[in-house]
Amino acid sequence: MTHTLMMKTSRTPKSGPTRAVIYVRISQDRTGAHLGVDRQREDCEALAESLGWEVVEVYIDNDLSAYSGKPRKDYRRMLADLELGTATVVISWHTDRLHRSPTELEEYIDLSQRRGVDTHTCQAGELDLSTSSGRMTARIHGAVARHESEHKAERVARARLQKAKAGKFGGGLRPFGWGVPTGETRKKTVKGTGEEIDVAVLDMNKAVPEEAAALEAGTDQILAGGSIRGWVRWLADKGLTSSTGKPIDHQAARDLLMRPRNAGIAVYQGEEIGAGLWEPVVDEGRFRAVVAILTNPSRVSTPGPTPKWFGSLIYLCGHQACTKTVKCTRTGGGNQPSYRCPDQHGGGRNAEKVDTYIEDLLIERLSREDAGDLLQPAADGVNVAALQLESEQIRRRMTELAAMFGAGSIDMAQFTEGTDIARAQLGGVAQQLARAAVKDPLVGLVGVPDVRKAWEALGLDRRRTVLRALLQVTLRPPRPGRMPDGGYFDYEAIETEWKR
Incomplete structure (x- = not known):
């Protein structure tokens, strides 16, 4: 304990015990055992006891930085209680446990002056916020604490950047896809219990x-x-x-x-x-x-409920000038799935029969000897290796520009102009690489020994993609005398047009 135990208490009332509150905080509790705040609390309680003060409340913010900007719930609760006159003294282990933000400090000074609150610390003595010199001292302590937080943040950021530049894993949760056990173990303390357990060491590369x-x-x-x-x-x-x-x-x-x-x-x-x-x-x-x-803006990423039928929202309504796609609904006495126009043109068409007919057409076409003619030609003139090298060179140039700006070799305007040009070039390279990599949806179906078996192994999404690529289907109204949902099915009312 420091000399603080003998410091003056001129503002303390002469009669009755002085009501004090204790505030403790640590920024990081790796073990979850609250050992840091417990030690602070013990020292603060010893100080209160030596001065004959009555501790009426203890406020604890554990594993929470005062510099992060995140709300400190117990700190805010303490301020609210002080406004109500709960206590006239605040005890903390050190000034940097109370504040590392100049804004918070000024709020605290204002409250202390209005409510006559004294502040005592175990390590830094009394803060007499009723005088200009005392407020100056508090602000100096706050500025030093702020500098320490910022300096620590800079060190951490540099270390992370150095790791990233070296291509190393930056820490945190295991990324999906990587992390093979090495056969070694390390000790880990379970948060909240303090219990140590053995965990596998993973190779994140x-x-x-x-x-x-x-x-x-x-x-x-x-x-x-x-x-x-x-x-x-x-x-x-x-x-x-x-x-x-x-x-x-x-x-x-x-x-x-x-x-x-x-x-x-x-x-x-x-x-x-x-x-x-x-x-x-x-x-x-x-x-x-x-x-x-x-990231294509024209891509529909949330089209509503997942289609459960092959041609839903793809087959076209063939009624006169209607351009809408049909949906599969279960209507009618038999509750049979049927394709229907949203505007109810032409009644319903038996969905199972239509889909079977169209899928058979596609499988038959993909099974022909000339099915290879359906494949789209690969992107001509795209040198993938050269593009990848160019991409790496552009990114390296962007890194060098940042280093030059940080060293003062170039000004902000030069840095911005150079970076904008590099980004535009990188975007062009990415588009070329994308054009070379996109797959034809027919790959995996053309040239296989059993097209039907390959087709049945595909998911519904992939089948629908093949349908969009190969065939336009229009459902015309059935001819008079033909029953749309059962009996004689009018296949001639299904109009198809090959796209390739």
């Missing part, structure tokens, strides 16, 4: 085979015209979850497919800064293509 395969499968599905929702269902069917064990939802799946890490690219504060040391699970071309597809 090595890909987890089943998760890497899942990322590659998702990439290929998007490139072949599939949807994120289809990949989410695929992940669920395989029993794959996030690295925290939670189901992977639509947004999480989208984020996973758009991570530069998938292509072995290191990122710092949202900016790509070079190659990482970990194993990439997809090549850069396919990664850029997926990003281009998923």
